[in-house]
Amino acid sequence: MSQMMTATKPRRNIELLLLLLALVTGIGANMLVGLEADQPFNDDFFIQAGTLTGIVLAVHIVLRFRAKYADPVILPIVTALNGIGLAMIHRIDLATGQSAAASQLLWSAVAIIAAIAVLLVIKDHRILRRFTYISLAVSALLLVLPLVPGLGTQINGAQIWIMVAGYSFQPGEVAKITLAIFFAGYLSTNRDLILLAGKKVGPLQFPRVADLGPMLAAWLVSIGVLVFQRDLGSSVLYFGLFMAMIYVATSRVSWVLIGLGLTAVGGFVAMQLFSHVALRIDSWINAFDPEVYNRAPGGSGQIVQGLFGLASGGLTGTGLGQGRPDLVSYANSDMIIAAFGEELGLIGLSAIIMLYVLLVTRGFRAALGTRDGFGKLLATGLSFVIGLQCFVVIGGVTRLIPLTGLTTPFMSAGGSSLLANWIIIALLLLISDASRRPVARGPLPDDDLTAATQHPVAETSKQNSTNGAATEAVKKQ
Amino acid sequence: MNQAIRNTWVIAIAMFALVLGAVTYVQFFAADELKANAWNNRQLYKQFGSDRGSILVDGKQIAFSEPSNDQFNYQRVYDPGGLYAHLTGYFSLVYGATALEDVMGEELSGEASELFIDRAMAMLSGNQPRGYSVGLTIDPELQKIAHDVLGNHSGAVVVMDPENGDILAMASTPTYDPNKLAGHNTSEVVENYEQITSASKNPLYNRAIEGDLYAPGSVFKIIDTVAALESDEYSPDSTLQNPQQIDFGGYSLPNYAQGGCAAQSEASFAFALQQSCNTPFANIALELGGERIQAEAQEFGFGQKLSIPLRVTPSVFPDDLEGAALAQSAIGQRDVRTTPLQIAMMSAAIANDGTIMKPQLVDTVRSPDLEPVSSPEPQTFSTPTSPEIANQVTEWMVGVVDEGIGSSAAIPGVEVAGKTGTAELAVPGQNNSWFTGFAPADDPQAVVSIVVSDVDVQTGGQIVGPGAKRLLEAVLNQ
Numbered sequence: 001m002s003q004m005m006t007a008t009k010p011r012r013n014i015e016l017l018l019l020l021l022a023l024v025t026g027i028g029a030n031m032l033v034g035l036e037a038d039q040p041f042n043d044d045f046f047i048q049a050g051t052l053t054g055i056v057l058a059v060h061i062v063l064r065f066r067a068k069y070a071d072p073v074i075l076p077i078v079t080a081l082n083g084i085g086l087a088m089i090h091r092i093d094l095a096t097g098q099s100a101a102a103s104q105l106l107w108s109a110v111a112i113i114a115a116i117a118v119l120l121v122i123k124d125h126r127i128l129r130r131f132t133y134i135s136l137a138v139s140a141l142l143l144v145l146p147l148v149p150g151l152g153t154q155i156n157g158a159q160i161w162i163m164v165a166g167y168s169f170q171p172g173e174v175a176k177i178t179l180a181i182f183f184a185g186y187l188s189t190n191r192d193l194i195l196l197a198g199k200k201v202g203p204l205q206f207p208r209v210a211d212l213g214p215m216l217a218a219w220l221v222s223i224g225v226l227v228f229q230r231d232l233g234s235s236v237l238y239f240g241l242f243m244a245m246i247y248v249a250t251s252r253v254s255w256v257l258i259g260l261g262l263t264a265v266g267g268f269v270a271m272q273l274f275s276h277v278a279l280r281i282d283s284w285i286n287a288f289d290p291e292v293y294n295r296a297p298g299g300s301g302q303i304v305q306g307l308f309g310l311a312s313g314g315l316t317g318t319g320l321g322q323g324r325p326d327l328v329s330y331a332n333s334d335m336i337i338a339a340f341g342e343e344l345g346l347i348g349l350s351a352i353i354m355l356y357v358l359l360v361t362r363g364f365r366a367a368l369g370t371r372d373g374f375g376k377l378l379a380t381g382l383s384f385v386i387g388l389q390c391f392v393v394i395g396g397v398t399r400l401i402p403l404t405g406l407t408t409p410f411m412s413a414g415g416s417s418l419l420a421n422w423i424i425i426a427l428l429l430l431i432s433d434a435s436r437r438p439v440a441r442g443p444l445p446d447d448d449l450t451a452a453t454q455h456p457v458a459e460t461s462k463q464n465s466t467n468g469a470a471t472e473a474v475k476k477q
Numbered sequence: 478m479n480q481a482i483r484n485t486w487v488i489a490i491a492m493f494a495l496v497l498g499a500v501t502y503v504q505f506f507a508a509d510e511l512k513a514n515a516w517n518n519r520q521l522y523k524q525f526g527s528d529r530g531s532i533l534v535d536g537k538q539i540a541f542s543e544p545s546n547d548q549f550n551y552q553r554v555y556d557p558g559g560l561y562a563h564l565t566g567y568f569s570l571v572y573g574a575t576a577l578e579d580v581m582g583e584e585l586s587g588e589a590s591e592l593f594i595d596r597a598m599a600m601l602s603g604n605q606p607r608g609y610s611v612g613l614t615i616d617p618e619l620q621k622i623a624h625d626v627l628g629n630h631s632g633a634v635v636v637m638d639p640e641n642g643d644i645l646a647m648a649s650t651p652t653y654d655p656n657k658l659a660g661h662n663t664s665e666v667v668e669n670y671e672q673i674t675s676a677s678k679n680p681l682y683n684r685a686i687e688g689d690l691y692a693p694g695s696v697f698k699i700i701d702t703v704a705a706l707e708s709d710e711y712s713p714d715s716t717l718q719n720p721q722q723i724d725f726g727g728y729s730l731p732n733y734a735q736g737g738c739a740a741q742s743e744a745s746f747a748f749a750l751q752q753s754c755n756t757p758f759a760n761i762a763l764e765l766g767g768e769r770i771q772a773e774a775q776e777f778g779f780g781q782k783l784s785i786p787l788r789v790t791p792s793v794f795p796d797d798l799e800g801a802a803l804a805q806s807a808i809g810q811r812d813v814r815t816t817p818l819q820i821a822m823m824s825a826a827i828a829n830d831g832t833i834m835k836p837q838l839v840d841t842v843r844s845p846d847l848e849p850v851s852s853p854e855p856q857t858f859s860t861p862t863s864p865e866i867a868n869q870v871t872e873w874m875v876g877v878v879d880e881g882i883g884s885s886a887a888i889p890g891v892e893v894a895g896k897t898g899t900a901e902l903a904v905p906g907q908n909n910s911w912f913t914g915f916a917p918a919d920d921p922q923a924v925v926s927i928v929v930s931d932v933d934v935q936t937g938g939q940i941v942g943p944g945a946k947r948l949l950e951a952v953l954n955q
Contacts, residue, residue, distance in 0.1 A: 367482045
């Protein structure tokens with residue numbers, strides 16, 4: 001096992017210190033926004049600062065009891081991102097007269113409480129492996145929900161929303177998690193089988209047709225999302241998630257090649273068949289063509305205005321509250337990166353991107369450290385999906401790739417996205433706890449954690465008599 | 478499996494690297510190009526969306542920014558619109574900024590480099606950066622009279638304090654309403670602009686300092702007179718030849734038939750100026766030569782760049798003149814072109830002992846908290862002649878008003894110095910009528926320069942002389 005022994009100290013005090021720093025950043029940004037609008041310390045400000053501080057500290061306290069070896073950097077990073085996201089949404093509210101910040105705060109609270117619930121209820125991520133196929137069913141349900149007549153709603157041409165009691169919700173965000181759980185469970189159980197069978201062509205070993213099942217399922221889900229929900233961004237996200245997890249499970253580049261081949265075929269066919277995909281690509285390539293710029297809907301006006309915003313920010317930015325991010329449509333959701341680039345400049349935006357880099361890296365670190373294959377796959381999948389989402393969003397805003405309507409994790413206005421991403425963070429925290437927790441040398445603590453660990457061991461050894469690394473790792477416990 | 482995790486991490490990092498590269502490209506390398514893009518209204522929004530400073534006359538705002546409920550946040554307002562249009566100019570989304578809105582743009586927007594320290598202090602103290610206000614030297618009462626004097630005619634008026642160069646009034650007609658060009662509805666602004674500029678006399682020109690300029694006619698004789706007195710060939714007592722006409726073989730330059738010039742075939746400077754005879758001054762120019770007349774004109778400001786801080790079109794006295802062309806030019810005809818401000822500067826030199834103070838329209842620039850930050854000091858523009866000659870010419874100019882053809886400008890109990898001018902235009906019977914002068918002659922409070930164009934002699938005379946009288950009276954009554 002290439003297991004690097006990390007420090008086995010809990011490091012919760014460092015987390016608390018960093019957390020205070022993150023809160024100062026987020027609340028400070030919100031204060032600057034208020035100062036700029038000549039309304040610094042009103043009730044809203046204290047409610048927002050108090051709520052964020054209270055619930056984030058609650059997470060910290062829960063971690064002290066439930067997962068005291070969890071990575072101490074993850075929670076502060078996410079808190080900082082959520083905090084400055086709230087500040088920017090508040091700032092854009094002031095310019096546009098919306099009141100998105102209040103609902104974003106409410107959703108932040110809901111999402112963080114959900115994260116606490118995950119920490120309290122699940123306790124050990126390995127339990128989730130039991131729910132492999134249930135997760136598949138839930139994923140299918142979540143993806144189909146927006147298509148159910150009467151429940152699903154089409155917003156901006158994408159059929160990815162459901163309306164419940166006046167609230168719109170994007171079930172696809174949560175499907176990221178359930179799909180990751182399914183794939184982690186399925187692949188950690190079947191990876192040996194998939195690995196051993198198959199033909200070798202040159203240096204590449206290709207899988208058996210029968211083992212292509214999950215790959216095809218992934219492909220179908222992605223294409224289905226693209227075709228029925230008209231959501232290119234989520235489609236790319238799901239497919240990227242599958243590809244990363246299949247690669248990590250098999251370590252076979254051939255799978256990635258097959259996947260990319262399928263993507264290319266699917267993408268090409270989609271471009272031919274579906275105008276919304278073709279329009280996206282056209283407004284990406286010909287963004288500065290007057291006809292494309294003025295086309296409504298589906299023109300490049302949004303992306304071009306976003307680029308203008310970024311350009312006007314330059315190196316140092318205009319300063320919070322001094323730019324005109326309100327000139328870009330969806331400034332507080334899809335285009336929030338452009339708003340940050342404008343007001344905080346290249347330096348500020350780079351700092352934000354570095355926070356994501358650190359967050360994703362800590363997720364991967366948890367994947368490396370944890371001893372079970374399921375946890376490794378799950379952590380990798382969840383971390384990669386955050387990274388990929390950042391890539392798709394920021395790449396779209398900067399015209400590196402076509403712009404798709406995805407949220408920027410933790411920052412964009414949007415409850416579903418916040419909820420899903422905070423649950424992902426809870427899972428990563430649990431996995432990192434398992435990864436950093438010292439291997440028990442004495443008798444195992446007498447709590448239900450033992451039961452949770454023993455179940456997968458039994459299952460794995462029954463199914464796979466050949467020794468995979470994951471099985472071995474679990475056995476050692 | 479761990480190796481695959483590491484590889485996947487590398488891919489994730491590679492994606493972030495790509496994204497960082499893209500952000501750097503857009504925000505740094507491509508930023509200038511994107512900022513210059515025609516679709517990029519951000520600079521405009523920034524410029525137009527700021528609380529721009531006011532332009533003030535005697536403490537009252539004549540141009541200011543008012544909060545508006547559109548995406549620009551502020552609307553520029555001109556009050557009263559037409560009276561100060563040529564001074565303020567307009568601040569238009571479509572046509573940019575003109576006049577003071579243009580030349581004082583950095584102060585009005587608060588971005589001038591000399592205001593850097595103030596700006597930094599404002600930033601540190603948490604104040605919003607706001608524009609600086611610009612106070613003018615204009616006297617609102619004189620400005621109204623100046624407009625009134627011109628009435629429906631096309632022309633211009635300049636009233637100036639000869640001792641410090643302060644411009645007390647500067648009017649140009651026809652005028653326009655800058656509010657019509659400062660609106661945020663661009664199609665409406667374009668329509669208004671086309672309507673304004675379709676007039677036969679373009680109202681956008683500030684005729685006092687720019688536009689097609691005017692032939693000065695006889696007011697130019699002051700420069701001939703100074704040139705003569707500065708030369709060795711003439712003295713104040715010289716007797717000038719005053720033939721009824723000068724023949725140039727095919728063309729002859731006459732004295733004005735209806736004036737008093739015909740009474741004498743020889744004339745003193747006093748008489749020649751009083752009756753505005755042409756041939757004595759043509760003779761002076763022919764004797765001194767074109768170069769010396771041109772040099773004298775240049776000392777008075779012809780051909781020189783000037784900003785007050787509005788940019789003034791230099792007046793023109795052509796090169797290499799001789800014969801008939803020189804004779805005609807000496808009486809302000811042919812290709813000599815001037816601005817009413819230049820003529821006011823000429824009178825100011827006579828009024829101020831031979832020294833022209835640089836004309837100045839801006840009195841004080843004030844910070845948003847009304848602290849004065851700069852206030853132009855009076856500067857000498859040039860010294861075209863000596864106090865002796867200036868006083869001599871003043872005396873003769875008093876005679877023009879007291880005994881000569883400028884009597885319509887006379888003010889009871891006050892010595893007014895003046896000179897009339899009439900320049901013939903290409904259309905027969907149409908003239909530019911001029912009056913320039915100052916009062917009181919011994920202690921000049923203000924110089925006046927008035928021109929109306931495209932009028933017959935009588936109409937012009939009824940406007941410019943009495944107009945000057947009204948303006949000078951208003952100054953003296955203060």
